[in-house]
Amino acid sequence: MRYIPSTEEQQKEMLKGIGVSSFEELITSIPEEVRLKRRLKLPPALSEQELEEEIAHIAQKNADFYSIKPLVGAGAYRHFIPEAERALLQREEFWTCYTPYQPELSQGTLQAIFEFQSHISRLTKMEVVVPSIFDGASATAEAALMALRLTHKDKIIISSLLHPHYQEVLKTYLEPHNITIVKLPFQNGLTSVDMTRQFLDDNTAAVLIQSPNFWGGIENIPGIAEITHNHKALLIQVIVEAMSLGILKSPGNMNVDIVAGSTQSFGLDLNFGGPYNAFLATKREYIRQLPGRIVGETRDKEGKRCFVMTFRAREQDIRREKATSNMCTNHNLNVIAADMYLSLLGTQGLYQYSLLNFKKAHFLKEKLLNSGKFSKSFSYPYYNEFLINYHGDIKSLQERLIENNFLPPLLVTQFYPEEQFKQSLLFAVTEIFSRAELNYITDLLSQ
């Protein structure tokens, strides 16, 4: 086997060196009766060439997704990824290494994480950034747990326009802890601020609002922050489409206490749903309640600036059951990917890309409305996703789009079964669509 270098001869020498005559002598502590006494029932080993053909054959059973541009986002957005990032990520030193427990051999990883924290801090205007939780959903759940630890209260209020998967995951994580979860209704495509005021009380640990929300709507975060803080509760802003951070007001400038943000849009492929990454960003005063790893700057013995994992006393390998979280392996390589992506885009690029997403989504929505086949679901400010009602047969719309190499928008009834949404479609439009394509889509859907 090409992945196992020692030859049979060498293994014999090693056994001799150990002082045994057979491999069996090494595993006598495994009781005979529980050993596997047969060969595993698996297909025989494939050569590399056979393997390549086999997996390529399976991949062929998928659609040709490279050529199919998605009009669906809903938590997973196709953005363009610069080749410089893809090429740099091929450097084995970034991906064949372990968690940077030994800083002297891990400055590459550690500095890239520190840079990512710095980037996110500037984008969110928050002081402290946990670079890596698995995804936006688990980060949202970790943010809620953190708020519960900070406030010692037992009620969480969430927007019904929080991504439905995120709602599910939050429920799963909080289930063992006797926490009341109250769901805020929506009003005209946004979370109802009036109802937020009504539901808030002094037992409320946190209010969780996604903005832009599941329907792309930009929420009145400053307004919700004010009433949340009146009850000494914390406001958690969830960001699923990080591209929005390029132009939208930073959470830190809207009095948000904790941000849980997916960074899938920062240089990560769709990959059928994972692996993605998410950050938590918050105020410095909450640092000891943060879950997961964080990197800090320090000096080495000669005074050189260097980077280490820090505030480790919160973590599971030290605190065990008293740790702030069980997080160990996270999605670090995707942090490095995002650092590369943000470095390439920089100040100007992120702004321009972010704005283009906004403009293209608004361009398409306007066109669809003008076609006469669609009508507004709501009048609301939105970013690069919008909900719209279609007057024709949805199945045929989906077929027409797929035939023309577009992945159809999301039919929201799978998450919001209310009668009013029977004809509602959630479109996502990113920078990858050209004007010609958006015109073509409009023509297709106007027939």
Added chain:
Amino acid sequence: MKLIFEKSIPGRIGFSLPQDLFEDVRWEDSIPKEYLEHDKKPLTEVSEIDVIRHFTKLSKYNYGVDDGLYPLGSCTMKYNPRINEKMSNLANFVYAHPLSPPAMVQGSLEIMYRLNEMLCEITGMEQYTMAPASGAHGELTGILVMRKYFIDLGEKRNKVLIPDSAHGTNPASAAMGGFNVVEIKSNENGTVDLESLSQAMDDHTVGLMLTNPNTVGLYDEGIINIEKIVHSKGGLLYYDGANLNASLGIIRPGDTGFDVVHLNLHKTFSTPHGGGGPGSGVIGVKNKLIPYLPTPVVAFDESSNSYYFKDVGEKSIGMVRSFWGNFSVLVKTLAWILSLGPDGLLQCSQASIINANYVLAKLKQYYRPAYDRYCGHECTLTGREYKKYGIKTLDIAKRLMDYGLHPPTIYFPHFEPYAEETIMIEPPESEGKEVLDDFIKIMINIAQEAKEKPEILTSAPHRTPISRADDVLAVKRPILTYDDELKLKDELGYQEKDIKF
């Protein structure tokens, strides 16, 4: 070295824009002004070559498996085959949106379906969920599944038993699942003390979380009795798969009575660690626990001859992450299993066990083992003999770097009286004999140095991009972003040589 921010020069760009910027869209009218940031957010201004050189240099300040031996115990730092990377990067997989209609993602679903079948066979379990993103995430998922099972039975069980040698994630995951943790002491053989286990195991106990071989690298010879003790009280046995690399084709957790198993695909199954992830911590369960798994799982419909996502049902614990799993990691795992086949998997565990015992045999007279017996795929030595020379295990680890190697895991596991100043070495099957011989020689050299010139250890490493980093300072004077540093600019007073190297 310099941060990307310090390389920024106003006016430089590293991106390209399409010609059509949709300047005819009157976007300002569509959004209240107060929702927009007034100025552009300051990131960096660098060109593409600046970014390429920056990260290329950063990469050179790292050490990966491709650079040499990486013998971290309980981490299974084995070779990450290139072909697996290529397979997971096929465009049809990479660009697949998770909410695509099932008919368009039959290939992706087949990967998940076939992987489930193979993992079930390898571990003796009956159904896997591909959802968990890491080992600890798998533990939490498993704990929640066990919790839901007992709620469904109407039983009130509030504690989880965990050996003192367990990974820190075990107790942390149990606590996140709302349980109290009861620690079970190890006996003089380094394995679970059956008497303590019997005393602690009652009908208010969910069960036991166990790694086998355990975190000192020892197979628990009492496994049959452990199973009886836990199951006789109606409890469940949880298998932490961190150390499965010692078991492929030899012993299956399912056959030893484990009810829940998590696998670290980034350990045993060769997918890369990525400097701390992404990996995958899929969990497998026995039939009685399938109804509680996270939803959905991939199933096959005979009548339409197609794969689909099946809702697990109302007893499911719900979702533990958005979408379905760390898909690209699953492709690599399947590719690895297909490359090895049943015989290759067995050889893999055999080779790793021989490797670890070889290192143990050659080094035990220099670094007293925590337990003097044959080990599984990793061995636990200690540096305690060198305390009298003023040498800590940390110094030994740092000195190894001067010889161009990554150190083993140190100070884990840690429990008195056996396991202190521990050096846990895991030389996976992808390390050949001559690599181990070099390592052994170097470790013996270091043992000599510890006695003769200890200062060369205490001042190590000498040949790395930085010398020892001040962890205490990092906490005392927290600098967590570049802006934090800028605020302290005068106090820090960095010279050019301090940041440019």
